[in-house]
Amino acid sequence: MIAVVDYGMGNLRSVLNAFAAIGQDAAAVSLPSDLKEYDGIVLPGVGAFGDGMKNLRERGFIDKLADEVLVKGKPFLGLCLGMQLLATVSFEYGEHAGLNWIPGEVRRIAPTAAIGELRVPHMGWNDVRLIHPNGLYTGFPSKETFYFVHSYVFSPNDPTVVSGICSYGLDFAASVEVGNLYATQFHPEKSHKAGITLLKNWSEKVTACSKSV
Amino acid sequence: MLKKRLIPVLLLQNGLLVRSELFRIHQIIGNPIHEVKRFNHWTVDELIYLDISQGEAFGQNREDHKVKGFVDSLEIISEVSKTCFMPLTWGGRIRTLEDMRVRLQRGADKISINSQALRTPSLISEGARTFGSQAIVVSVDCLRHPDGATEVYIDGGKTATGKKPEEWAHEAEANGAGEILLQSIDRDGTGLGFDTDLIRKVSEATTIPVIACSGVGRYEHYADGIRAGASAVAAANIWHFKDLSDRAGKKALQRAGIDVRL
Numbered sequence: 001m002i003a004v005v006d007y008g009m010g011n012l013r014s015v016l017n018a019f020a021a022i023g024q025d026a027a028a029v030s031l032p033s034d035l036k037e038y039d040g041i042v043l044p045g046v047g048a049f050g051d052g053m054k055n056l057r058e059r060g061f062i063d064k065l066a067d068e069v070l071v072k073g074k075p076f077l078g079l080c081l082g083m084q085l086l087a088t089v090s091f092e093y094g095e096h097a098g099l100n101w102i103p104g105e106v107r108r109i110a111p112t113a114a115i116g117e118l119r120v121p122h123m124g125w126n127d128v129r130l131i132h133p134n135g136l137y138t139g140f141p142s143k144e145t146f147y148f149v150h151s152y153v154f155s156p157n158d159p160t161v162v163s164g165i166c167s168y169g170l171d172f173a174a175s176v177e178v179g180n181l182y183a184t185q186f187h188p189e190k191s192h193k194a195g196i197t198l199l200k201n202w203s204e205k206v207t208a209c210s211k212s213v
Numbered sequence: 214m215l216k217k218r219l220i221p222v223l224l225l226q227n228g229l230l231v232r233s234e235l236f237r238i239h240q241i242i243g244n245p246i247h248e249v250k251r252f253n254h255w256t257v258d259e260l261i262y263l264d265i266s267q268g269e270a271f272g273q274n275r276e277d278h279k280v281k282g283f284v285d286s287l288e289i290i291s292e293v294s295k296t297c298f299m300p301l302t303w304g305g306r307i308r309t310l311e312d313m314r315v316r317l318q319r320g321a322d323k324i325s326i327n328s329q330a331l332r333t334p335s336l337i338s339e340g341a342r343t344f345g346s347q348a349i350v351v352s353v354d355c356l357r358h359p360d361g362a363t364e365v366y367i368d369g370g371k372t373a374t375g376k377k378p379e380e381w382a383h384e385a386e387a388n389g390a391g392e393i394l395l396q397s398i399d400r401d402g403t404g405l406g407f408d409t410d411l412i413r414k415v416s417e418a419t420t421i422p423v424i425a426c427s428g429v430g431r432y433e434h435y436a437d438g439i440r441a442g443a444s445a446v447a448a449a450n451i452w453h454f455k456d457l458s459d460r461a462g463k464k465a466l467q468r469a470g471i472d473v474r475l
Contacts, residue, residue: 010317010344010345010348011317011318011320011321011322013291013294013318013319013320014294014297014298014320014322017294017295017297017298017320018298020295021298046344046345046347046348047343047344047345048342048345119420119421119422119444120420120421121346121347121391121392121421121422122215123347123391123392123422123444124215124216124217124218124258124422124444124445125215125216125218125258125474126214126215126216127214145216145474147259147299147300149300149322149347149391150347151346151347167214168215187300189298190259190298190299190300190322191298191299192253192256192298192299193256193298195298196298
């Protein structure tokens with residue numbers, strides 16, 4: 001059973017619908033103490049970084065998430081803002097400390113004249129070069145197209161955690177995978193078959209992990 | 214590379230899908246859920262749903278349409294989002310932050326606002342602050358007058374505002390809009406092609422994505438909107454009564470040398 005963290009940051013419905021479509025049980029969880037009942041944890045989210053951290057803190061999620069994910073090692077999937085929150089710091093509307101689970105920084109996509117017209121937000125379908133073949137992208141070709149909508153990007157200090165690279169003016173991390181931590185800047189729940197397959201791959205990690213306990 | 218998007222627009226009037234001409238003539242064409250399933254099956258880039266109903270009457274229980282009845286358009290969002298694994302923009306009759314919130318909770322990803330945004334531009338900034346800019350689409354309905362001048366209209370094309378489209382689009386962006394949905398009242402349903410001059414002016418006045426809409430009668434028209442500066446092209450009527458309208462539209466864009474998701 002998968003927990004989708006409900007911390008008041010955006011549309012959980014589509015994430016739950018996507019898991020329903022692959023026959024995977026998932027539920028919105030708004031009480032941090034309930035997380036221990038679940039085998040895998042999804043942190044979705046759209047909106048501003050500062051608000052996201054504030055909501056996690058005020059609702060008491062930060063310690064509980066760390067218990068389940070960092071201590072117990074349950075598979076974790078961050079989506080969009082849920083990926084950026086893994087960083088050390090974000091410079092979206094000021095300077096905000098993040099979860100610091102994957103050290104790095106979140107900065108605005110800088111429009112550069114050199115590549116011509118570059119509109120922000122980066123919104124739409126873009127190609128991702130897939131580097132890690134055995135995690136989220138098991139069974140994928142070397143390139144796949146996913147739906148993005150964001151104005152900020154996460155740059156991990158350790159480039160080897162990046163599992164997919166997208167290019168928009170500059171190359172940036174479309175996804176990261178390290179240990180039981182998985183995260184995508186794009187929205188798999190809005191990326192048709194490719195996204196649904198990715199969620200299925202992650203769900204299989206959850207199943208494998210819950211069986212091994 | 215970021216693909217140029219091709220987007221079907223569905224128009225909902227009193228619970229039924231309609232096609233539109235010049236914002237005045239609306240002809241019932243079918244079931245609001247059935248079409249979405251078809252588009253999802255085709256894996257279209259995204260979907261825009263606009264509720265253009267006036268008043269609260271819903272006609273879905275009419276026997277002749279054989280459509281399951283819905284209490285209101287919110288139920289339609291919930292139903293649509295179950296099979297919609299693509300971005301869903303919902304617009305029409307949105308007046309408050311709460312109107313936005315309930316639609317996002319039901320499964321919409323973006324909210325399109327129009328008349329109320331123009332009357333109260335702070336609705337754009339409040340929406341952007343609460344839900345993020347990416348969730349706020351400002352829809353701009355424009356009329357080209359016989360002398361060639363363009364003007365923004367609201368209330369479903371009924372009320373003139375005295376605003377220039379490019380100025381209003383720029384102002385909407387400054388208020389926090391994440392995207393502009395640009396419609397031409399005088400091209401709506403005509404099949405004459407986009408108003409490319411309008412698209413160019415609005416694209417040049419903004420740095421957020423512009424979705425060009427209104428006037429597409431042939432698949433070849435799509436490329437004109439992209440060349441004029443739009444990040445995405447949308448249409449309504451051409452998607453109905455036709456098979457393979459996604460594939461054919463994408464192929465036409467590709468033939469014009471435009472990078473699309475196939």
